Amino acid sequence: xxxxxxxxxxxxxxxxxxxxxxxxxxxxxxxxxxxxxxxxxxxxxxxxxxxxxxxxxxxxxxxxxxxxxxxxxxxxxxxxxxxxxxxxxxxxxxxxxxxxxxxxxxxxxxxxxxxxxxxxxxxxxxxxxxxxxxxxxxxxxxxxxxxxxxxxxxxxxxxxxxxxxxxxxxxxxxxxxxxxxxxxxxxxxxxxxxxxxxxxxxxxxxxxxxxxxxxxxxxxxxxxxxxxxxxxxxxxxxxxxxxxxxxxxxxxxxxxxxxxxxxxxxxxxxxxxxxxxxxxxxxxxxxxxxxxxxxxxxxxxxxxxxxxxxxxxxxxxxxxxxxxxxxxxxxxxxxxxxxxxxxxxxxxxxxxxxxxxxxxxxxxxxxxxxxxxxxxxxxxxxxxxxxxxxxxxxxxxxxxxxxxxxxxxxxxxxxxxxxxxxxxxxxxxxxxxxxxxxxxxxxxxxxxxxxxxxxxxxxxxx
Amino acid sequence: xxxxxxxxxxxxxxxxxxxxxxxxxxxxxxxxxxxxxxxxxxxxxxxxxxxxxxxxxxxxxxxxxxxxxxxxxxxxxxxxxxxxxxxxxxxxxxxxxxxxxxxxxxxxxxxxxxxxxxxxxxxxxxxxxxxxxxxxxxxxxxxxxxxxxxxxxxxxxxxxxxxxxxxxxxxxxxxxxxxxxxxxxxxxxxxxxxxxxxxxxxxxxxxxxxxxxxxxxxxxxxxxxxxxxxxxxxxxxxxxxxxxxxxxxxxxxxxxxxxxxxxxxxxxxxxxxxxxxxxxxxxxxxxxxxxxxxxxxxxxxxxxxxxxxxxxxxxxxxxx
Numbered sequence: 001x002x003x004x005x006x007x008x009x010x011x012x013x014x015x016x017x018x019x020x021x022x023x024x025x026x027x028x029x030x031x032x033x034x035x036x037x038x039x040x041x042x043x044x045x046x047x048x049x050x051x052x053x054x055x056x057x058x059x060x061x062x063x064x065x066x067x068x069x070x071x072x073x074x075x076x077x078x079x080x081x082x083x084x085x086x087x088x089x090x091x092x093x094x095x096x097x098x099x100x101x102x103x104x105x106x107x108x109x110x111x112x113x114x115x116x117x118x119x120x121x122x123x124x125x126x127x128x129x130x131x132x133x134x135x136x137x138x139x140x141x142x143x144x145x146x147x148x149x150x151x152x153x154x155x156x157x158x159x160x161x162x163x164x165x166x167x168x169x170x171x172x173x174x175x176x177x178x179x180x181x182x183x184x185x186x187x188x189x190x191x192x193x194x195x196x197x198x199x200x201x202x203x204x205x206x207x208x209x210x211x212x213x214x215x216x217x218x219x220x221x222x223x224x225x226x227x228x229x230x231x232x233x234x235x236x237x238x239x240x241x242x243x244x245x246x247x248x249x250x251x252x253x254x255x256x257x258x259x260x261x262x263x264x265x266x267x268x269x270x271x272x273x274x275x276x277x278x279x280x281x282x283x284x285x286x287x288x289x290x291x292x293x294x295x296x297x298x299x300x301x302x303x304x305x306x307x308x309x310x311x312x313x314x315x316x317x318x319x320x321x322x323x324x325x326x327x328x329x330x331x332x333x334x335x336x337x338x339x340x341x342x343x344x345x346x347x348x349x350x351x352x353x354x355x356x357x358x359x360x361x362x363x364x365x366x367x368x369x370x371x372x373x374x375x376x377x378x379x380x381x382x383x384x385x386x387x388x389x390x391x392x393x394x395x396x397x398x399x400x401x402x403x404x405x406x407x408x409x410x411x412x413x414x415x416x417x418x419x420x421x422x423x424x425x426x427x428x429x430x431x432x433x434x435x436x437x438x439x440x441x442x443x444x445x446x447x448x449x450x451x452x453x454x455x456x457x458x459x460x461x462x
Numbered sequence: 463x464x465x466x467x468x469x470x471x472x473x474x475x476x477x478x479x480x481x482x483x484x485x486x487x488x489x490x491x492x493x494x495x496x497x498x499x500x501x502x503x504x505x506x507x508x509x510x511x512x513x514x515x516x517x518x519x520x521x522x523x524x525x526x527x528x529x530x531x532x533x534x535x536x537x538x539x540x541x542x543x544x545x546x547x548x549x550x551x552x553x554x555x556x557x558x559x560x561x562x563x564x565x566x567x568x569x570x571x572x573x574x575x576x577x578x579x580x581x582x583x584x585x586x587x588x589x590x591x592x593x594x595x596x597x598x599x600x601x602x603x604x605x606x607x608x609x610x611x612x613x614x615x616x617x618x619x620x621x622x623x624x625x626x627x628x629x630x631x632x633x634x635x636x637x638x639x640x641x642x643x644x645x646x647x648x649x650x651x652x653x654x655x656x657x658x659x660x661x662x663x664x665x666x667x668x669x670x671x672x673x674x675x676x677x678x679x680x681x682x683x684x685x686x687x688x689x690x691x692x693x694x695x696x697x698x699x700x701x702x703x704x705x706x707x708x709x710x711x712x713x714x715x716x717x718x719x720x721x722x723x724x725x726x727x728x729x730x731x732x733x734x735x736x737x738x739x740x741x742x743x744x745x746x747x748x749x750x751x752x753x754x755x756x757x758x759x760x761x762x763x764x765x766x767x768x769x770x771x772x773x774x775x776x777x778x779x780x781x782x
Contacts, residue, residue, distance in 0.1 A: 039582075039586060040579045040582055040583050040586070041575070041578070041579055041582070042567070042570075042578065042579075042582050215564070215567055215568050220567075224570045224571050227571050228571050233464060233571075234464075234571050235464065236466070238466070239464055239465070239466055241773065243777050243778070244778075246778075248777075249464065250464065250465045250466070250773065251463060251464055251465060252463050252464075252465050252468050252627060252720075252721060252723060252768040252769075253721050253722070253723075254776040255773065255776045255777065255778070257778075
């Protein structure tokens with residue numbers, strides 16, 4: 001919000017003035033109102049541990065993060081380009097694999113990735129939309145915006161994007177109106193449109209369902225919310241069955257055929273006849289129905305290979321290869337520890353690097369070098385030497401900070417953002433994002449499962 | 463509508479009705495502790511545990527519900543705690559509301575936002591409360607407040623829930639639970655009185671309070687409590703919202719609005735509905751026992767018809 005001279009950026013001037021007019025009491029009241037509203041509405045995520053279930057709200061900070069329309073347009077173009085390249089990559093590696101044959105990406109990186117699904121080789125996907133929904137994590141430093149990660153399997157956070165907006169808007173209504181903020185409410189309609197475009201045989205008004213692991217899933221609230229927003233039935237695996245390569249759901253009036261499944265279940269649990277045989281979450285025969293073209297899955301199985309942290313390092317190469325263009329959004333410099341040179345660099349500089357497992361998620365299993373103890377670094381070095389191909393390393397970024405309400409005062413905290421990109425017959429990017437914030441002073445970990453919070457992102461009107 | 467959602471709403475209705483019934487019973491019971499006789503107090507506990515068909519805590523191996531000796535070794539605090547906050551008791555107030563809320567959570571996309579917020583708020587107040595806090599403050603206030611929360615939920619549902627199939631299943635669940643609880647309670651009372659070979663007006667008067675029927679009783683009959691007239695009102699008068707007859711009529715009316723389920727069960731179900739309401743049996747105990755059997759059958763038919771049907775007859779035929 002503030003420039004180096006301590007004055008607010010022009011587009012933040014109104015926000016700055018508003019914050020100056022708020023007393024500590026006003027701020028505390030506002031935060032408590034928001035927390036109560038979230039708790040009453042059950043906008044929670046669930047943590048499991050020690051046999052107990054804990055429903056927690058994601059703490060929401062009421063100060064929005066602001067981006068100008070021009071900055072957003074650049075991000076939007078970069079996101080759309082990136083998803084287009086990723087879809088082309090997935091189509092390619094499950095068919096001719098030209099990018100491998102041409103030596104752009106090593107074969108072992110793709111075929112050796114545990115998320116590469118042999119079962120998907122040769123499968124045709126409607127509109128080549130392997131990834132119909134993507135949540136891309138973006139950070140900002142003094143050098144600009146960088147993509148931290150592409151979430152291509154079951155990206156979450158869209159419901160919090162909308163929930164945050166509703167509650168912050170009602171608490172800062174004057175400011176909201178003055179800023180002419182671009183809407184996010186149409187996300188549900190856009191998502192439905194995208195899903196309809198995947199319907200088999202171009203069926204108009206397809207039967208769409210959202211497949212959830214169930215009430216015990218951490219993101220169950222989001223599943224309910226999105227199902228309502230897109231007008232889809234919320235189903236679990238036990239509500240569905242496959243007969244003659246068609247998918248049906250059990251209703252009170254008998255069985256009804258399903259055309260499109262927006263699935264929030266990982267590949268491993270999707271179909272016990274193909275993947276994990278011990279799963280009760282999936283639907284036996286689902287992949288067969290999908291391959292026969294009788295049901296669409298968003299996102300298609302096998303997309304996890306493209307959001308592997310090692311493959312991430314090649315996304316700029318994918319853009320150049322498939323689109324003959326330079327990436328509009330940069331990657332964070334990434335060291336692939338499977339490469340001897342990168343491993344050597346990582347071991348020598350571990351105190352300055354962030355080291356992550358290639359299949360990690362939620363901020364777990366990673367080392368933040370500058371914040372780790374000698375013992376923690378030593379333990380990680382042991383793991384690196386034992387299985388270097390399982391790790392990547394990146395420089396510790398000085399993430400941008402955004403003002404947050406902390407104990408009645410305004411203090412800076414590190415933030416990132418996760419915008420959502422939809423890809424059916426066309427690419428759609430909603431002008432907003434789930435903005436995550438590391439609530440502990442000095443922390444760089446924004447993940448909600450580790451105490452992170454959320455903010456609303458306002459993309460200002462022209 | 464998904465069968466699973468219909469099932470959740472059916473049980474949402476049942477659990478919250480069960481909770482409200484128990485909350486009213488306990489409210490009544492803790493009021494007796496203030497100034498009523500020991501006989502009346504024990505009668506009340508006996509009636510509650512008989513209604514729930516549950517053994518009280520610390521009961522001996524040869525405990526007999528209808529025995530004229532002391533009910534149990536447990537004091538009022540232990541009994542009330544068992545029925546209010548005991549998590550291992552599936553029929554406790556806490557467990558019923560928790561189960562109701564869980565069913566609401568499972569079918570959250572089928573209920574209104576206002577209903578969910580109302581129930582969730584009530585749950586958030588209740589979930590971590592300790593019984594010693596309730597007991598030392600005011601148990602009467604706690605039960606009154608709990609009942610109010612549950613009634614507020616029903617009222618919120620009435621004004622916000624779209625009258626589609628989900629509403630019907632929830633109403634059927636509520637009415638069926640109310641009918642079964644009423645039958646169980648009245649049969650328990652009759653059994654206790656028969657075993658003890660006596661009846662006290664105070665015990666029938668307390669039933670009128672429980673069913674919020676005292677004004678109706680006085681309006682129809684007199685200020686003098688007569689057990690036969692109390693039974694007539696609570697069992698047969700459809701104008702009393704909590705009477706058995708009213709509950710049966712709601713069940714029949716709501717089932718009539720639901721779509722045809724599994725054909726084989728549906729026919730039997732509708733036939734049973736036709737027999738449910740308007741039973742002209744004059745002997746109350748017989749009528750109650752007959753209704754109990756029919757309602758147990760009805761519950762199973764509902765499950766077979768809409769929730770847990772075999773899919774073989776529903777699979778589409780495919781050529782080739």
